[in-house]
Amino acid sequence: MSAIDIEKQAPATRQIVVDTLREQVSIWLFVFKTMLAFFLTGWIAMRLSLPAPSTAMLTTIIVANRQSGMVLAKSFYRAIGTLGGAVVAFLIVAAFPQQRDLFLVALSLWLGICSGGATLYRNFKSYAFVLGGYTAAIIALPVIDNPPGVFDSATARISEVLLGLLVSGVINDTVFPSRMRDVLRRTAREQFAHFVGFVRASTGGTIARSTMERAHLRFVRDAVTLEDLRSSVIFEDAEARARSGHLQEFNQRFMAASTSFQSLHHLINRLKRAHRDTTGEALIALYAPLGAALDAPIEAGAAARVLLPRLIGARDEMAAKAPLLREGMTDTQDVRDFDTGAALLRRFTDELYAYVDTAATLQAPRIIAGSAERVRFARGNDYAGAILATFRTTITMLALGVFWILSAWPMGSSAMLLATIFAGLFAAAPNPTRVTGQVMFGYLIGMIIGFVCEFAVLTQVDGYPLMVASIAPFLMIGLVMMTSATLGSIGLGYSMGFAYILAIKNPMVYDPVHFINDAIAQVVGLSAAAIAFVFVPTVIGSRWLRQRQLARLRGQVALAAEAPLPGLRHRFESINHDLVSQVVSQTEPGSADSRALLAWALAVHETGRALIELRHDLDRGTAPGGVRGYIDTALASLARFYEAPDAAKYLLARDAVATAIAAVSEKDASHGLLEHLHLIRMALLDGESVLAAYMPSAPLAQEISNAP
Structure with missing residues (x-):
């Protein structure tokens, strides 16, 4: 190898080493900050004599993220969900204080609604729904036989969850922050x-x-x-909010x-x-x-x-x-x-x-407040998936509730709590059965390690510093796995299972029988969530949902042709982009579904924007008398074709556009209307577009040359 080749390889090697070191530093900073938040939360909870410090400590695991902005966003929505869930818990207990059957029906329905909301919103808003269901369950279930205790239960659970959120936010925002x-x-x-x-x-x-x-x-x-x-x-940042x-x-x-x-x-x-x-x-x-x-x-x-x-x-x-x-x-x-x-x-x-x-x-260094145009990124949500998630979770909770009532199982509430968390947390995953299985595997390992830690290690130490030293090596394993692309779900399950099963209290109670019963209940809850995903599979990533999303994408042309004009351009663009992003993320790159999606997306984008611009010019009063009817007919024909494309509707749309062009040309209208109509006409005649499947056999060149 020549000296020149060695010199060329040296910078590449150095870059690989630098990138590797940077990644390792990021991983261990995440582990250090999460453990700091975990143990500091536990110490504060004990100093405040909160009933269940483990709930606060588990919260820090659930919101853990390598980016501080992510933690703050998750914490914000978790706080909203926590407070909302507490209100619902009060209402359910107040409505059915002595009717366990109706109590469980109402709670199951609420948990189902929260699961559906978590599916509907794909960003951090989903955490508000997950926590809305989880908080209602952890407040209401323990007082099912003691309704007057709901206030104390709510106060304790809210305090524990909000403490975990507060400590996680402060730690991630002040200790080596990684700024979003x-x-x-x-x-x-x-x-x-x-x-x-x-x-x-x-x-x-x-x-x-x-x-x-x-x-x-x-x-x-x-x-x-x-x-x-x-x-x-x-x-995360005041300047970001201003901008x-x-x-x-x-x-x-x-x-x-x-x-x-x-x-x-x-x-x-x-x-x-x-x-x-x-x-x-x-x-x-x-x-x-x-x-x-x-x-x-x-x-x-x-x-x-x-x-x-x-x-x-x-x-x-x-x-x-x-x-x-x-x-x-x-x-x-x-x-x-x-x-x-x-x-x-x-x-x-x-x-x-x-x-x-x-x-x-x-x-610019400074931005004038209020100087930006007010726009909003609209999402292309599909409510069918949310309804199915609501049905799945409601049925799962009802089944667990019936089993709890019939068996009089003392740990039934623990099983329902775990099912609540995972039914909502993974409802929006493209393959929730696989993800839940990975999390369950990690959870089982975490509980086994938790048993070893609690009864073989913690029983030999005294004082909080030694407890931290004893727990840290075991917890570190799960946190490191959480940073891995392949082991992330297993690491999350391990960390949650380990933290939850330890059930840190002040003073600590060592009860192997309760530990094993609690572990069995948690496994039952996880299994119920996994089984629910098998029998009522999610529609996320399914061909049925992709077809619905593709139909919704084509329907954007009808939106462009018929919806009120104010804000329509922004709404059209953002929904299109969101729909395409959803389907692309749920289809294999290069597959027939992916290619069909992109082909339709290009056609919809071009035709829809042309229709919006045409309608804006039409709204300005530039159309001569007698032609508006022809243009409205063309708009309606295009909308119907894209909603349910077939050869007959294609010919109707093509001919309606041609008729509108001829009508406008005869009236010697402004060039604007003709230009928009002509662009739509040429898009309809594009032999390389997805619309070619609906065209007659005439070559494209002949079609264009015959266009009026």
């Missing part, structure tokens, strides 16, 4: 740099459809990831610009495939100044403001260049295609400028 805001800033910079760089590199010609599909997938992931991070960071509105605006403008960008390149690709080279080359030439304007340092961290005057110059140059390029065209169809592309390019340039301007505002 840094991750958010890096993610936003990378999103900006990647998109601007991709646009700059794409100004030289056409983009292969496969490349555009991959780019669209990257755009979707970037948008959803940024929103998820933003919603977590606001709990939250601008981050939402930044993300919405990114989604709008990326959709227009894709529509523009689809149009150029169609013209090239139809051998309309004159128009295609003219649009590429018109596009060129934009590429030159973006040819500036745009790596992550560079100031976005340097691009703003360059974009203004490019926009002026394109405005002056467009008439000259248009004059060289003699064919009416070429002129129409060029006008459509030029209008789309103007829209994209304006949206790109707005996106860059928002990025520059975010990079």
Whole structure:
């Protein structure tokens, strides 16, 4: 090997070593901070004479995360869920103080609702629902035979849970904090740099459809990831909260610009495939100044403001260049295609400028409060999965409740508690049966290790410091596993099982019989949750749900065609991105389902945005008399086709759009309506799109040449 090759390998080797060391430091910092929170919570709980310090200590395990912002977000929603669950527990006990059957029915229904809510919300809001059910159970179940004790039970449980949340938040925010805001800033910079760089590199010609599909997938992931991070960071940092509105605006403008960008390149690709080279080359030439304007340092961290005057110059140059390029065209169809592309390019340039301007505002040292446009990232939730989760958990809790009543099992409440936690915690997992099985395996190991620790080690020591020294090595094993991508679920189960079964008290009680009975009850609860997922399987990741999500995605065109216009553009973009992100995360990359999803997503994005822009122009009163009816018919036909696509509806939609174009042309309307309609028409005639399956056999070039 030559000296040059050795020199090239040395930096790569050093980088691998640096990355490995950084990862190991991150892992052990997480272990250290979690253990510090765990034992400090236990010490405070004992000093305050709380009845069950183990509940507070277990809370620190459940909210543990390597990012401090994640811990704070989880803790915030857990606190809301804890208080809400306590209120419901009071109501249930008050309503059925002496009727155990109705008491358990009401509690099971509440636990089912909380499980459904945890499924519906895929971010940290799900923790509020999980804790809402869990808290109601741990407050109400112990007083099922002593209703007057509900207040004392609620006070103790709320105090223990909130203590664990408070200590975890303080430790993670003050001891070697790993700031989510840094991750958010890096993610936003990378999103900006990647998109601007991709646009700059794409100004030289056409983009292969496969490349555009991959780019669209990257755009979707970037948008959803940024929103998820933003919603977590606001709990961690005051500056992030102040910039939250601008981050939402930044993300919405990114989604709008990326959709227009894709529509523009689809149009150029169609013209090239139809051998309309004159128009295609003219649009590429018109596009060129934009590429030159973006040819500036745009790596992550560079100031976005340097691009703003360059974009203004490019926009002026394109405005002056467009008439000259248009004059060289003699064919009416070429002129129409060029006008459509030029209008789309103007829209994209304006949206790109707005996106860059928002990025520059975010990079400013100070932001004026209230200066951002009020937007919201709407989610594409499917309520069928939530209803099924509600049914599953309710049935599981009712079954355990019936068994408890009929058997008079003293540990029945413990079994129900564990089933409550895991039924809600893993309801939203793509494969909850597998995850619950892994957690159960870790939980069993944790309980076995807990038995060894409690009766072979803790019985030999005295005092809190020695107790910490005795427990720490065993707990450390589970926490390290929690940081592993492959062993994370097992590590979580191990840590929870170990912490829960120890049942730390002040003073500590060593009762092997109770320990074994409690362990059996916890295994029964876990098994009930796992069995419920087998007999009532989750719809997350199922083909049935993917079909529903795909139908919901296609239905976005109907939303664009018929929903009220205020806020529609933001709602349309964010729901589309969220739906695509959900299905992609639940399908195998490169599979037929994944390819079909991306193909429909591109068609929906392009057509839906064109419909929204058409309706905005129509709402401004630019339509001449007599044509609005034709346009409304075209909108309705497109909506019905995308809702339930078939060949007959396709022909109706295609012909309705053609009729609307002819009607508008006869009335000599403003170019805006024609351009939107023509873009929709060309999208319908794209032989490489997912709509090709519904087209007649005529070649695409002939279809376009015959278009009015």
